[in-house]
Amino acid sequence: MTRSTRERIIDESLRLFAERGYAATSVAEIEAASGLSPGAGGLYRHFKSKYEVLAAAMNEHAARTRVQIAETLAEFGVVDTSSGIEERLAHLCRAGLAKVSEERELTRVFFRDLSQFPELVATVREGLLQPMFDAITTWFHAQPEYAGVEADWHAIGAVLGGAVVHYRLFQETVGEPPGRAERDRFVSAWVRLALGLLPHPAVQPVV
Amino acid sequence: MTRSTRERIIDESLRLFAERGYAATSVAEIEAASGLSPGAGGLYRHFKSKYEVLAAAMNEHAARTRVQIAETLAEFGVVDTSSGIEERLAHLCRAGLAKVSEERELTRVFFRDLSQFPELVATVREGLLQPMFDAITTWFHAQPEYAGVEADWHAIGAVLGGAVVHYRLFQETVGEPPGRAERDRFVSAWVRLALGLLPHPAVQPVV
DNA sequence: TCCGCGGGAAAGTGTTTACTTATGCGGAAG
DNA sequence: CTTCCGCATAAGTAAACACTTTCCCGCGGA
Numbered sequence: 220m221t222r223s224t225r226e227r228i229i230d231e232s233l234r235l236f237a238e239r240g241y242a243a244t245s246v247a248e249i250e251a252a253s254g255l256s257p258g259a260g261g262l263y264r265h266f267k268s269k270y271e272v273l274a275a276a277m278n279e280h281a282a283r284t285r286v287q288i289a290e291t292l293a294e295f296g297v298v299d300t301s302s303g304i305e306e307r308l309a310h311l312c313r314a315g316l317a318k319v320s321e322e323r324e325l326t327r328v329f330f331r332d333l334s335q336f337p338e339l340v341a342t343v344r345e346g347l348l349q350p351m352f353d354a355i356t357t358w359f360h361a362q363p364e365y366a367g368v369e370a371d372w373h374a375i376g377a378v379l380g381g382a383v384v385h386y387r388l389f390q391e392t393v394g395e396p397p398g399r400a401e402r403d404r405f406v407s408a409w410v411r412l413a414l415g416l417l418p419h420p421a422v423q424p425v426v
Numbered sequence: 427m428t429r430s431t432r433e434r435i436i437d438e439s440l441r442l443f444a445e446r447g448y449a450a451t452s453v454a455e456i457e458a459a460s461g462l463s464p465g466a467g468g469l470y471r472h473f474k475s476k477y478e479v480l481a482a483a484m485n486e487h488a489a490r491t492r493v494q495i496a497e498t499l500a501e502f503g504v505v506d507t508s509s510g511i512e513e514r515l516a517h518l519c520r521a522g523l524a525k526v527s528e529e530r531e532l533t534r535v536f537f538r539d540l541s542q543f544p545e546l547v548a549t550v551r552e553g554l555l556q557p558m559f560d561a562i563t564t565w566f567h568a569q570p571e572y573a574g575v576e577a578d579w580h581a582i583g584a585v586l587g588g589a590v591v592h593y594r595l596f597q598e599t600v601g602e603p604p605g606r607a608e609r610d611r612f613v614s615a616w617v618r619l620a621l622g623l624l625p626h627p628a629v630q631p632v633v
Numbered sequence: 634t635c636c637g638c639g640g641g642a643a644a645g646t647g648t649t650t651a652c653t654t655a656t657g658c659g660g661a662a663g
Numbered sequence: 664c665t666t667c668c669g670c671a672t673a674a675g676t677a678a679a680c681a682c683t684t685t686c687c688c689g690c691g692g693a
Contacts, residue, residue, distance in 0.1 A: 242450035259672050331538050334599045352605045374615035377605035378589040385588035392541045398559045398584035408581035415622015
C-alpha cells in the first residue's frame with residue numbers, strides 16, 4: 220500500500236466504473252477494492268460524494284493522458300525516414316491501439332456513462348479523444364509523402380481514429396474484434412486505406 | 427395508445443436504457459413512461475423481472491433490424507451502374523450512418539451495458555453489428571470496380587464500418603462529431619479512403 | 634344479471650443505497 | 664507519559680430500489 224488512500228480510491232473506482240458502470244458500482248464496493256472496510260463510509264474522508272470520485276478520476280486521468288499524448292506526438296514529430304511509409308503507418312496505427320488500450324478504462328467510462336455529466340465530457344474529450352484525432356492529423360502533415368496531398372485531414376482523422384477507438388470498444392464489449400479481424404489484419408487494412416490517399420500508391424502487399 | 431402495453435414497455439425501456447443506462451433506470455420510470463402508474467409494479471404483469479424487459483427489448487429489436495439489413499442488402503445487390511463509384515460509395519456510407527442512427531438506442535445500450543450480459547451480446551452483434559460489417563464486405567464484392575482488387579475485406583469492413591459506428595457513438599456522447607467533422611465531410615473522407623483501394627483511383631475531388 | 638378474467642392500482646415487503654455521526658486507534662510531538 | 668490529530672471503523676438513517684400481494688374495475692359471454 221505505497222499509494223495514498225485517495226489515489227487508490229481513484230484508480231480502483233475507475234476500474235470498477237469501467238467494468239460495471241457508474242450507477243452499478245456501489246460506494247461500498249469502491250471502499251472494499253481500495254482496502255477500506257466496505258459500507259463504513261471511509262471514502263467520504265476523501266471525497267464529498269460518489270460523483271466527486273468520478274469527477275476526480277476523470278480529471279486526473281485525462282490530464283495525465285493529455286501530457287502523455289503530447290509527448291508521444293513530440294516523438295512522432297521527428298520523422299523516421301529510415302523506414303518506409305508503410306511501416307511508419309503501421310507504427311502509428313499500433314501506437315493508437317496501444318494508447319486506447321492503455322486508457323481503456325477512461326475510454327470505456329467515457330462512452331458508457333459520461334453523457335449524463337456534460338461537464339466531464341469536455342475534459343475527457345480534450346484530454347484523450349481530441350488529442351488522438353489531432354495527433355493523426357499532425358502526423359500526416361509531418362510525413363513528406365503526404366506533403367502534396369490535399370485532403371480534409373480532420374475528417375480523415377475522424378475516420379481513421381474512430382476506427383481505432385471502435386476496434387477496442389467492440390473488442391471489450393464482445394470479447395472478439397469486429398469482423399473477426401485480428402489485430403494484425405486490422406492494422407494492415409488500416410494502413411492500406413491510409414496508403415490509398417497517396418497519388419501514386421506504392422505496390423501494396425497481397426494479404 | 428394503439429400499441430399494446432407490452433410493446434410500449436419494450437420501446438420506452440429501450441429509450442430510457444439508452445439515455446440513462448440500464449442500472450440507472452428504475453422500474454418505476456419505465457412504468458411511468460409506458461403510461462402505467464409508477465412504482466405500482468404493473469410492469470410485472472408482462473415481464474418477470476427488469477432484466478427480462480432488457481432481454482426482450484434486445485431480442486426483438488435485434489431480430490427486426492437483422493431482417494431490415496438483409497432487405498437493404500438485397501437492394502444493394504442490384505448494382506446501380508448508372509451512377510459513378512464515388513456516388514455509390516457515398517450512398518453506402520450514408521446508408522450505414524442512417525442505419526446506426528435509426529438503431530441508435532440499440533447501439534448505445536450495446537456498448538453501454540451489454541458486456542455485463544454476454545448472452546445478450548451475441549444476439550445484438552449478430553442482429554446489428556455483424557450484418558453491418560458483412561454488408562460492407564458483400565457490397566464491395568458486388569461492385570465491378572473492386573472485382574480485381576485483392577484485399578482482406580473483413581478487415582476493411584472492420585475499419586470502415588467501425589468508423590461509421592464510432593462517428594454516431596461519439597456524436598451522441600459529446601454532442602458534436604469527432605474531429606468536428608460534419609456529416610458531409612466525414613462521408614467525403616470515408617469515400618476518399620475507400621476509393622484509394624482501387625488500383626488506379628479516379629481523379630479525386632479537392633475538399 | 635351474473636360470472637370470469639385480463640390487467641392495472643394500492644399498498645406494502647425486505648434489501649440496498651448514498652451518506653452521517655460518533656467512537657476508537659496508532660503514531661508523532663511536547 | 665500525555666496530548667493531540669489524522670484517519671479508519673462501527674453503527675447507524677432515510678430514501679430508493681426491485682419485486683409481491685391483494686384488491687378492484689371494466690368488459691365479453693351466457
